[in-house]
Amino acid sequence: MWxxxxxxxxxxxxxxxxxxxxxxxxxxxxxxxxxxxxxxxxLGPTVESVGxxxxxxxxxxxxxxxxxxxxxxxxxxxxxxxxxxxHEINRANLSVDFQRRYGGGELLETRGPVRIGNxxxxxxxxxxxxxxxxxDGAVVxxxxxxxxxxxxxxxxAGVPAxxxxxxxxxxxxxxxxxxxxxxxxxxxxRASGALFEKDLTDADAAEFLRGFRRDRASAAGAG
Numbered sequence: 001m002w003x004x005x006x007x008x009x010x011x012x013x014x015x016x017x018x019x020x021x022x023x024x025x026x027x028x029x030x031x032x033x034x035x036x037x038x039x040x041x042x043l044g045p046t047v048e049s050v051g052x053x054x055x056x057x058x059x060x061x062x063x064x065x066x067x068x069x070x071x072x073x074x075x076x077x078x079x080x081x082x083x084x085x086x087h088e089i090n091r092a093n094l095s096v097d098f099q100r101r102y103g104g105g106e107l108l109e110t111r112g113p114v115r116i117g118n119x120x121x122x123x124x125x126x127x128x129x130x131x132x133x134x135x136d137g138a139v140v141x142x143x144x145x146x147x148x149x150x151x152x153x154x155x156x157a158g159v160p161a162x163x164x165x166x167x168x169x170x171x172x173x174x175x176x177x178x179x180x181x182x183x184x185x186x187x188x189x190r191a192s193g194a195l196f197e198k199d200l201t202d203a204d205a206a207e208f209l210r211g212f213r214r215d216r217a218s219a220a221g222a223g
Contacts, residue, residue, distance in 0.1 A: 032072060033186075044068075046084060051118065051182075066110045066130055071118035072182040077142070079125040085110040086130055117152065118182035137167065137176065152177060168200050175209035176200075 020039045025031055029043060032052030037043065040058030043050075047062045051072030060076055062068050064084030070076070085108045093099055099107050111131030116122070120134050123142030128134060135152030144161040153173045155164045166173065181195065195212055198205065 053182075064110065064114070064130060065108050067113035068116075069113070070116040071120065071136070073118060074116060074120045074122070076116075076120075076122045077124045077126075080122045080127070080140075082114055082116065082122075082128045084112075084114045084130045118180075136182070137173075139167065169206065171206035172200050172209065175206055175213065179209065179213055 017036075017039055021031065021037060024037060024043060027045065029047050030049040031037070032050065032054070034053045035050045035055070037050060037056045038058045041056050041060040042063065043056075044061075044063035046064055046066060047068045047070075050056065050070045051074065053073040054070055054076070055074070056062075056070070056076045057078045057080075059079045060081070062070075062082045064082075066084035068082055068084050070082075076082075087094070087096075088107045088109045091099070091104065091107065093102075093104070094107065096107050099105065111129075114128060114130060115133045116128070117134055117136035117138065119137045120140070121138075122128065122134070122140040123144070125142060126140045126144045126146070128140065128146045131149075132146050133149040134140065134146070135150055135154065137153040138150045139155040140146055140150065140161065141155065141157035141164070143159070144157050145159045146156060146161040148160070150156050150161075151163070151166075153167045153176065155167060156162060157164050168176070179195075181189070181192070184192070192212075195209075198208055200209075202208075
């Protein structure tokens with residue numbers, strides 16, 4: 001009996017998730033293959049795209065006046081917020097509803113769109129504010145508030161967020177950006193297990209990536 005109920009519950013959740021994804025697409029959000037936006041996340045009308053393979057967990061909020069784009073194969077953890085506009089504080093009143101009722105325009109201002117790159121990890125309850133670009137492969141630590149753009153493959157933490165360190169040596173980062181594996185087709189990703197198993201803090205990591213890139217280029221040329 002319990003197994004039947006569990007299966008029914010699982011099927012109900014699956015169907016509701018499918019309906020939720022369909023609703024997001026209906027509202028004009030481009031969602032790439034294999035991407036998942038878990039029910040309970042809130043995506044506003046200025047979210048333009050969520051890249052292939054990206055997962056946005058529950059209780060995340062992506063909203064604001066300016067455009068928001070999320071790259072491929074990102075992981076945005078529970079409670080993270082991406083906010084592409086700020087609350088203006090240079091008026092006598094700070095209530096949005098009051099301002100609308102009595103005139104004076106909106107109380108929202110923006111420093112510009114937000115772009116989340118590819119292969120980015122944003123931790124629990126982190127906040128990314130307007131005008132920020134989070135570079136490919138970057139890590140935003142849990143609870144961080146990001147007010148400035150983040151360089152590729154850099155870890156940031158704190159309030160306001162500051163660079164802690166780079167994930168890899170500069171040579172390794174340069175090779176990874178040249179590979180741009182997130183743009184590869186599904187078949188090539190499946191055939192590249194060695195790349196994703198490699199510890200890229202090893203001393204030979206840059207040479208490994210150069211060799212991997214040469215091998216792939218040779219295979220493509222032969223094809």
